[in-house]
Amino acid sequence: DAGVIQSPRHEVTEMGQEVTLRCKPISGHDYLFWYRQTMMRGLELLIYFNNNVPIDDSGMPEDRFSAKMPNASFSTLKIQPSEPRDSAVYFCASRSTGGINEKLFFGSGTQLSVL
Amino acid sequence: QKEVEQDPGPLSVPEGAIVSLNCTYSNSAFQYFMWYRQYSRKGPELLMYTYSSGNKEDGRFTAQVDKSSKYISLFIRDSQPSDSATYLCAMRTGANSKLTFGKGITLSVRP
Numbered sequence: 001d002a003g004v005i006q007s008p009r010h011e012v013t014e015m016g017q018e019v020t021l022r023c024k025p026i027s028g029h030d031y032l033f034w035y036r037q038t039m040m041r042g043l044e045l046l047i048y049f050n051n052n053v054p055i056d057d058s059g060m061p062e063d064r065f066s067a068k069m070p071n072a073s074f075s076t077l078k079i080q081p082s083e084p085r086d087s088a089v090y091f092c093a094s095r096s097t098g099g100i101n102e103k104l105f106f107g108s109g110t111q112l113s114v115l
Numbered sequence: 116q117k118e119v120e121q122d123p124g125p126l127s128v129p130e131g132a133i134v135s136l137n138c139t140y141s142n143s144a145f146q147y148f149m150w151y152r153q154y155s156r157k158g159p160e161l162l163m164y165t166y167s168s169g170n171k172e173d174g175r176f177t178a179q180v181d182k183s184s185k186y187i188s189l190f191i192r193d194s195q196p197s198d199s200a201t202y203l204c205a206m207r208t209g210a211n212s213k214l215t216f217g218k219g220i221t222l223s224v225r226p
Contacts, residue, residue, distance in 0.1 A: 004158070042218030043159070043203060056213065091158050102149045102207070104214065106158025 004107035006092050012113045018080040021110045023092030024073055033104060034067055034077050035091040043091070049075065082114045118142050121204055121217030129225050134191040138204035138217045141185065145206040145215075148180050150189045153201040153219065162202075163189070194224045 005024040013019055025032050033048040047057040052069045060067070064083070069075040079086055089111050093104040121138045128134055136150075147166055151159035163178045165171040171178045177190040187206075191198055204217040 043216040045213055048213070093158070102147060102164040102205075102214070103161045104159075106160065108156065108158055 004092055004094055004105050006090075006107035006110050008110060009108065010111045010113075012115065013082055014115050015083055016081045017114075018078065019082045019086075019112060019114075021077040021090050021092075021112070023075045023077070023107060025075070025092070025094030026096075026105055027073065029094035029096045029105070030072070031095045031097070032069060032075050033093040033095075034075070035093060035106075037089045037091060037109070038087075046077070079112075082112075084114045087112055087114050119204065119206060119215050119217045122220050123218070124220035125223065126220060127223045127225060128194055130194060130196060132194050132224070134189075134194050134198070134222060134224075136189040136191075136202050136204075136220055136222070138187050139185055140187075140206060142208070142215075143182075143185065144208040145185075146209050147207050148178070148187050149205040149214070150176075150178060151203045151205055151216070153203060155200075159203055191222075194222075196224045196226050199223050 007022045030051050034046040035043050036046055037043045046059045047067045048055055049069045065079055067077045089109045091106050091109045093106045095104050119140045149164040150162045152162045153159040163173055163176055165178050165180055168180050168182045175192045179188040201219040201221045203219040205214045207214050
């Protein structure tokens, strides 16, 4: 298995532009998580899905952030409009119900820079 | 006070040293405890997990939990340069699937 695949690996954009981050979870995993990591705040959960349904989006910082999971093999995190304070590494992670609850499989992340 | 506090680091030790990494937490509902390891430019990966107070050993790694003091530790024996990474503690209650992470500590093991 190729693991969790995220794209792009790096994204540089200007303030006000729309940014879309993409994630392909591990096949068969029914939980998908979006995290954001910064030096100041560490790793923060933004939203998670179970069977493609959003379960908890309380970590989404504001309405500029939205996430979708149209099917079991694809999810997007969109920021519109982007701001410099959104600069961070965004991770997608997945796990299966039958697996160890603690074992999240993370992608390699998207490094986002908003100028 | 944040729910999970982790020693800020960074930490630099010589090869072969014993390393102690620590986290404290304030939410007594946390029941499940983990350590994740994150190499540079990679996502975190699960290193160890435990559900109970006491020690759990896996090779050179020992995870220790003290629920009465709300304190967890990770010990690394005979540290190697390949152990150089950021270590994040994480924990969850039994009620849902959310993990709460510490901010992480960056460890460097000098050859």
